[in-house]
Amino acid sequence: MRKVLITGGSGFIGNAIVKELNEKYEIVVLDNFSPQIHGDNYEESYLYQNIKDKCKVIKGDVRNYEDLKVALEGVDYIIHLAAETGTGQSMYEINRYTDVNIKGTSNLLEVILKNKLPIKKIILSSSRSVYGEGMYYCEEHGIVVPKSREIDDMKNGDFEVKCPVCAGTVELRDTTEECNLTPISYYAYTKLAQEKMLEVMCPTMDIPYTIFRYQNVYGAGQSLNNPYTGILSIFSKLLLKNQNLNIFEDGKESRDFVHVSDVAAATCNALENDNTNYQYINVGSGENISVIQVAETLKRLYESNSEIKTSGDFRKGDIRHNIADINRAKSMCGFKPVYTFEKGMEEFTTWVKKQDEEKSLEKSEDLFERSIDEMKETGMLIQAKE
Secondary structure, eight states: OOEEEEETTTSHHHHHHHHHHBTTBEEEEEEOOOHHHHOSOGGGSHHHHHHTTTSEEEEOOTTOHHHHHHHTTTOOEEEEOOOOOOHHHHTTOHHHHIIIIIIHHHHHHHHHHHTTOOOOEEEEEEEGGGGTTOOEEETTTEEEOOOOOOHHHHHTTOOOOOOTTTOOOOEEOOBOTTSOOOOOSHHHHHHHHHHHHHHHHHHHTTOOEEEEEEOEEEOTTOOSSOTTSOHHHHHHHHHHTTOOEEESTTSOOEEOEEEHHHHHHHHHHTTTOGGGTTEEEEESOSOOEEHHHHHHHHHHHHTOOOOEEEOOOEETTOOSOOOBOOHHHHHHHOOOOOOOHHHHHHHHHHHHHHHHHTTTTTTHHHHHHHHHHHHHHTTOEEOTTO
């Protein structure tokens, strides 16, 4: 049976991929079981319990040469998920994100090279964040990729992006894989670095690769106690306690939310699909949903009494809008999202309510407040009243 190593495979996306590959491949998971994701005792975590009987699990670190050497024994394919993923946190935990995302990937490549491992393919989970603001249309200058928004504009309540040539009004367009890459957060920079590392090294080792640029992935299993990633988790915690939501900016900012099962299906399709070799592929829903719409949908599904407010606060490094062109995924992977936003949210909230009943959300409030304090202290969160 063919053997697959999934780095970071006990995480949220890794869980869905293990489920997709189960009984089709021999699976090895290498994970450091970060407390930020799994809590203080990873063996009791929902994510670990989900995969422990479906694969070989190695507790180790992608930054450790020997851990990787052991994990790669007899492996045919690699799905590289291991990474730190919080956009906001990356702006003040720079060394940490460099160490895990960049050094971890270079270590993986070095172990393969130095040990002449016969890897058939590497799949990288990259991010739509490498595009920065993504693609827009200016009546005068056509398709443009706006620069990062001006802090002074945002302090004055103007959150929209501008044409980088004339500073005029622009209209959102679906971002294609050919978009100029202009990362505006440190997390995005590290993901772009990972892409370039594979682009440079894999051809020299005669190893095909596929790079998936995931959009905003959500679904059951998403870490509810990690305040650095995922507005769905943050909003859920507050709504279930009937506490008011403080939505950043004006609430009109939007994201392309894609269900984790759809992401897993696309990723696994590429393992032995030569059409995806040396390709960069967006994986999203092809639709953008505003943050205010997310909040209102969750409030309805939780039957919450919370009040939804837009504060005008904002984080440095955040983008305004996001919608992916997914035609390449459709043509190369036969990709077709199964989950609508409504269907996915119904499933997600049902799962969250079960976790709440089991007291799995008890620590989340303190962690969320701590993350807000960290952003304030480092100047990465700008409050409107300031």
